Amino acid sequence: MGQITLKNVSKSFGATVIIPEIDLTIEDGEFVVFVGPSGCGKSTLLRLIAGLEDTSAGAIVIDGRDVTGEAPAKRKLAMVFQSYALYPHMTVAKNIAFPLKMAGEDKAAIDRKVADAARILNLTNYLDRRPGQLSGGQRQRVAIGRAIVRQPSAFLFDEPLSNLDAALRGTMRLEISELHHQLKTTMIYVTHDQVEAMTMADKIVVLNAGNIEQVGSPMELYKTPKNLFVAGFIGSPKMNLINGAVAAKHGAATVGIRPEHMQISTSAGEWKATVGVAEHLGSDTFLHVNADGVGPLTVRADGEISVRHGDTVFLTPDPTKLHRFSEDGRAM
Amino acid sequence: MGQITLKNVSKSFGATVIIPEIDLTIEDGEFVVFVGPSGCGKSTLLRLIAGLEDTSAGAIVIDGRDVTGEAPAKRKLAMVFQSYALYPHMTVAKNIAFPLKMAGEDKAAIDRKVADAARILNLTNYLDRRPGQLSGGQRQRVAIGRAIVRQPSAFLFDEPLSNLDAALRGTMRLEISELHHQLKTTMIYVTHDQVEAMTMADKIVVLNAGNIEQVGSPMELYKTPKNLFVAGFIGSPKMNLINGAVAAKHGAATVGIRPEHMQISTSAGEWKATVGVAEHLGSDTFLHVNADGVGPLTVRADGEISVRHGDTVFLTPDPTKLHRFSEDGRAM
Amino acid sequence: ESITIATVNNGDMIRMQKLTDDFTAKNPDIQLQWVTLEENVLRERVTTDIATKGGQYDVMTIGTYEVPIWAKQGWLLPLENLGADYDADDIIPAIRGGLTVDGKLYAAPFYGESSFIMYRKDLMEKAGLTMPDAPTWEFVADAARKMTDRAADINGICLRGKAGWGENMAFLTATSNSFGARWFDENWAPQFDQPEWKNTLQFYVDLMKDAGPSGASSNGFNENLALFQQGKCGMWIDATVAASFVSNPKDSIVADKVDYALAPDTGLGKRGNWLWAWSLAVPAGTQKADAAQKFISWATSKDYLALVAEKEGWANVPPGTRTSLYENPEYQKAAPFAKMTLDSINAADPTKPTVKPVPYTGVQFVAIPEFQGLGTTVGQLFSAALAGQMSVDDALAQAQSVATREMTRGGYIK
């Protein structure tokens, strides 16, 4: 069980309003990702749900129970912190056992549950180590272990992978997804990493300055962003946004086209462009070009393409993948 | 000017040999990237060049002058540290001016050069701030500013972007490339980030346990890795490496195929595979599949593909993009 | 029943602690708890305690200075149960006089002392002089200058210079008496502006400059003792108890060359010697007055003297309290300075200490509560004069104003 509802929740620190007013429902078993630029209030929102901060107004309801005034420990939620927040003086086993010990479970039950969690997370061989003797990924897993032993009604993750290097991040990402498949517990996951949001979420909540810009599945957000903010935020590299004449031609204030949705040719096409920096990644090449009458664009091309700084290329946007936005930034 | 040659350079700490023996020439104006797994000796090599460590044997020659015994300050190199190593109590202007002041330049010259550097790096508005009041990217730029004012014969960068978040890393990456275009000074850049190495380097040096595994342009390494180590290290997601029967069929101990070099179809193909996790990034989808008789593979598919956990797909590797490796791991 | 006894850390007191088995054997129901402290700290502690009625002590070791003041405050119990065979009349009258208030004995002397001259016979001879039994200051100064041989590290005279009411001021006050000076006139007006004081201080400073050791302004009893024992002083005017130290061959290289003379005078009828007794008293607040008196009676009795003589030899008997001791031939034999000590003690008169009349008692102190603070402050000034940091005139002028200020505050000067 783990249905979480925020009703008119708002939060201010002193006179600064961080979260103006939010309504949100998270269904049981869902994997919800909060994304948004730095400082938009993602962590604050998570901490409100956890009970680590007081709401300024509104109610938080978990499984039908109003928990707004309750202490964190009572909410049956588990949280994985960005810094992992492991207890450095305890062994891995003790770290994982800590919540059970606090709940007053008996020794045998604790041992069994810790062993289970360790098995699931591949930590069995490390149970006697201290966090200081573990690698980043292992620490991460201990933090998750500490969260899962209690069988909480929901997990809260605050940028749990941001301290890891790229390779490890990929692996851990898969592991967490795997875990969600296995446990089917509600998870709320904060990140500002594109890839994490897109690959892990059932539902993405895009936040901007404390407001919810759009809620939907990753592909929904990718394909039909509700507004310019979401359009610019989801997708990597960023969607190209074009104003002026080109946009007007399509009857919009702004049109957007993703780098991967343009045909590139050395001979002919809709837009003529000069190549600036070409980033060869092997698998792909990202061309930073300047298109006449359009402006700077990023285009994704094949990894094998061989163009150089200063070459001229021709681009043809896929008209079905064109996004149109009105004056006030809303999708049309 | 900035030609750097290492002749038979080796380095041990006590009894531990970190760098067995290395020969390397870096041409004037080149952008050379050192990559390799953690602990392989990248930083050590850079510090040897900088003069922050003594060589155990061998010679370091800069622009034809043997500098092996010289103090760091005399080598006319500038270094940008991973932690930036800014002077926390000095303003940005003072930080940038510091090397000039140490060189005894007069006030007017210093001011002019600082202003120039600030302009190039877009720091003009921050000159009076302290490092503590800057964002990560700005700090990074101050560190670079401190390096460029002196007009060194070469820049040394030790993982300068690893402390930044993904988005900023992308921006700064471009900025450094830009800077290299502008200044045309030799740059040696240490990283373990794939993307950085591939996109920035004129020449990549792949290190492994203190040995040079391969030196070449990014595309050279991508297309023709000399051995299994380089093949596995360059490219993201990693090259799929297949042993056993499939490899034998191609007359090799191991064959490698990159995720982007396989055709995917729901109807027919060379290998039949079951889909595990599908990571939808919007622009692409990474399928983690298990191919019968081959093993687990990662495949890159179109962003629009709609397959689910458990579906069956068929894969056809592009035979021209197949890499063959002998028993001892060398490319054939 | 256990009683707490506060004592100073001087040799005689420490010896007493070692001998308490004798007391506890005789009084098995009384245990003794000792608090041994350095003199200044002890004085501070017991004064605070008695004045605030802290009740921490049952027996206190106090000096001739405190007894009359405290007795007047009613802080001390009169010693009326010392036992039949105590023989209070045997106590040397001068000493007893200082401990008696309104006819009642408030403290029993444990040891008493005056001051006299200790000098080196050999050096005196070398200087071609003979020390009379009762020398004048003139003679002493002359002898000191003649004996001085700085090259051989010999100083003609060592005198106290360290600031403190019980340090340099004890010596200087006693000396000033012989110069006809006094602290206060009959109306409590300070007298430092009078020529007698100027003479005293100038004489002292000049003499020390010509014939004193270096660093004299920080020399107290112990420092001078060490100097004398090492043969670096021709003469030393200080407490009579020092005699047993300087004549002890174990510590003193000049033990066999010492002789003694009365403290000098200037012919005005008063000698420059003082009178002091460390005495045991019972604070009024104690619950254990009987036990305390039993202890005091034991510690200051003739039997105790005999006990010490038996265990440690006659030379180590606490001096200066009982006439009978000085009549004991064994003691006279063991302590060659015995007669001179007794003469010195008898030469002091705490009730009429000065040439001109004064409203106070005390030879080397003024028995008023304010004296400790005032004496120390004046001592600092005189010590500065000795160190050459201040002129004699300035020191006296400042002393005069400080004293006037203090006496005014105390309500002595209306």
Next chain:
Amino acid sequence: MARAVSTRRKAAFTAAAWLVAFVIFFPILYTILTSFKTEPEAIAGFSLFPSWTAENYVEVQTQRDYFKPFMNSVVISVGSTLLALLVAIPAAWSMAFSPTKRTKDILMWMLSTKMMPAVAVLVPIYLIFRDTGLLDTRIGLTVMLTLINLPIVVWMLYTYFREIPGEILEASRMDGASLLNEIVYVLTPMAIPGIASTMLLNIILAWNEAFWTIRLTTTNAAPLTAFIASFSSPQGLFWAKLSAASTLAIAPILIMGWFSQRQLVRGLTFGAVK
């Protein structure tokens, strides 16, 4: 800076450092040496080679039993330190993890209480102690020293606690720990190095406190400071005996300090090091 340091350079620095260390340590060394001299030897001029007599120690011990004041010193300094920690840990916790606008001011105010000159309040304190029956009791002295050192303890702990990431405490809260559990199981063990160094410093300060320990005790609770006071400047030669007594009084704390110096050094930062 892992460049090879030339041995000559190292030797030069070694010589300089040892020389300075010797000069700084000399007064203590000389005290210890003097304690093994005879009295006449002690004043006979500079000599680093005593006759190694133990006579002074025997004398000191017969004059005044060492063990009781030693035990009092131990009990009082350790007791007051533990008591101070008990009171200060919660306070430091709330200052570090739930700071308000006034937290800094409160801290500074606490420190300023240490600036009150002790002698000025001797009589009031003596009266209070007299009336509460605390004179010459270990408890009284322990409380006194606790109060004196409390501000420093709070400050030190506060600076250590501030370095502990709040997230860890929050994690424990999420894990269902009550406040007491949070402090007992998480905060305190994590702050052990800091707490240990605070303890050490305060034991040293309490051990060396020489005003109240002398003025508020007589026999039962008198610690080593009072022990020393019974050997300073009696009549007669006392330098060697005083040295022996001094050596006895400082030896325990000196040895403790030597053995725990790493711990002490590590923690002695008062938040001065970031």
Next chain:
Amino acid sequence: MATRQTGTLARFMMAPSVILLLVWMTVPLAMTLWFSFLNYNLLNPGNVSFAGLFNYQYFYTDPAFFQSIWNTLLIVVGVLLITVIGGIALALLLDQPIFGQGIVRILVISPFFVMPPVAALVWKNMIMHPGYGVFADISRFFGLQPVDWFAQYPLFSIIVIVAWQWLPFATLILLTALQSLDAEQKEAAEMDGANFVNRFIYLTLPHMARAITVVILIQTIFLLGVYAEILVTTNGGPGYATTNLPFLIYRTALLGYDVGGASAGGVIAVILANIVAFFLMRAVGKNLDR
């Protein structure tokens, strides 16, 4: 972090310390304040009467008053100068690679463990004594007249003794600070061409600013109250040369037993200490907050 619950709890947890210190601060202070308005001599307890501001006037007009304040400041400033400069020098020295570093450090920190009266006794009797002191022996060895330290340079001697006791403390804190200096910063400066002196001036010293602040703050608190060393060595003299405020109060309280006067002195000292503290916090608080 701060929810209402934890906030309330925090206040509650802080209460014991605050209340204890408040009681400790106010009760004796209130009594002191009360006594300061009385004619109250311990040796004359029957004669207590209201004195108004007389005690203050009396204390203030004490001939040693101004000099004692001056001496108090001189001791604080003198000791701070010696310990901070000496501490920096020592920290730099101990930070170098040397043989036997552990032992050297043990030796250097030892004075911190010596109780102040013992330290004073040792210095007075065995080091600075003009007759038997080691300094005197050294002077004589060179054929010089031994210096009578406490008579000729009394305040300086006191400062030396107190500085000796506090030097280890300063050294330790500064050394820890020094060692926390980021190695990469030093290397960066080296690459930038800064020599040892420049690195010290531009890098090390600013880095240690905070530690120096802490040393100043803590030591000032203790140095304002120095008196045991004076009592044991010079007794405030010669003249008033080494009488500082605490000693003046001591003299009033425990030699004159003038409780009223000493209380007035105590109140004055508290006010002065708070003025010092105020300026100190102003100057220093900023530095601490960083």
